[in-house]
Amino acid sequence: MTNSEWRMTAKRDKVLSVSAPVPPEQSIAWPRGKGRALLPLANNSDETIRLHLRGEDPDSACQFGFSLPGEANKSSGSVTLELSPGQVLSLPVSITPPPPSLLGLAPQTYHFTFTVINLSQKERAWTVMGRLKSKPIIGPGLLGVTGICLIALFVPLYRFIENRENREDAFSATPAAEASEAGALWPLLNRGVEQSAPQTPQLAPPDLESLTYEAMFKEVGAAYNLDWRMLAAMAYQESYLDPMAVGALQEMGLMQIMPATWNVWAPKAGVSDPFDPYSNLQVSATYQVYLREYFSGKGHPGNKWMLAAYNWGPDNALQVIESGADWGDVPLHVRRYVLKIMQTDSHPVLSDPRLQESVGGVRE
Structure with missing residues (x-):
């Protein structure tokens, strides 16, 4: 979905404005297990309105939590609240998908909707959309690095075994030759690390x-x-x-x-x-x-x-x-x-x- 399509999900009339979640699309990676967004709401009228909100996805795979001002987080997937005249509220919402897959080449995408029902206006409803991508624990990048490391370990090991067999057959190997072969391991490992080094600081997630x-x-x-x-x-x-x-x-x-x-x-x-x-x-x-x-x-x-x-x-x-x-x-x-x-x-x-x-x- 393009950025323009995301913007088209905003709804507005003389009574209520409901905007697309902010951000409308996000990615999460293990060990972070949930996405977070804000749902912008605005009462454009001069009367208090009562709203019912719920989060849904087509496969009912995700759980949604709504954080009302001054109250603990609710994880029931729906909530009812009131907006006073002229009040603007950005409601914090959490989106929790199923646990990520262990191995994968691409993230799992979850499309979800937030439905806002105006109980004060004959239950008129607005729906806005969002999207969450959950990355596998071991994705293509880590799989590639693992493969490079395995190759880097296997090649010198294979050479060592091959040279040992030749040494046993010919009785001509010297300690210096063995040291030279064993030392070949380090350039291969170091080269793999250098190739994967980030261009910007990648700080470890803090406590x-x-x-x-x-x-x-x-x-x-x-x-x-x-x-x-x-x-x-x-x-x-x-x-x-x-x-x-x-x-x-x-x-x-x-x-x-x-x-x-x-x-x-x-x-x-x-x-x-x-x-x-x-x-x-x-x-x-x-x-x-x-x-x-x-x-x-x-x-x-x-x-x-x-x-x-x-x-x-x-x-x-x-x-x-x-x-x-x-x-x-x-x-x-x-x-x-x-x-x-x-x-x-x-x-x-x-x-x-x-x-x-x-x-x-x-x-x-």
């Missing part, structure tokens, strides 16, 4: 319960050579440290990443959940490094133009540079954004007590 926000910013900052205080200031300015935030243009998560940007850079960072704070920060850092290197190549090293491009869009920033204009021609709100974030020694985020909270404490 979010024991990780504080400050520690997370420091860890990702060190991995991507970015000032952790700058990352924290950006998160403060972008989402006010809210990993479940959704912006007016569907920007997602802690660092308010646009869906199109997420789709490009999340695979490079090896993550899939935009509402996981650590994953969201990794994608943001990957994108920032790209912007910094790109504008450095245009004669503007450092963080100033990188931050402007992150906030305003790289095309807009590039247009200013290529037109011969200077920093003063950048819109005032963008320059203020950059100035606030670059004040890393005095930014209010550094004294925010939430920096010492557990990253995992904001999950479900």
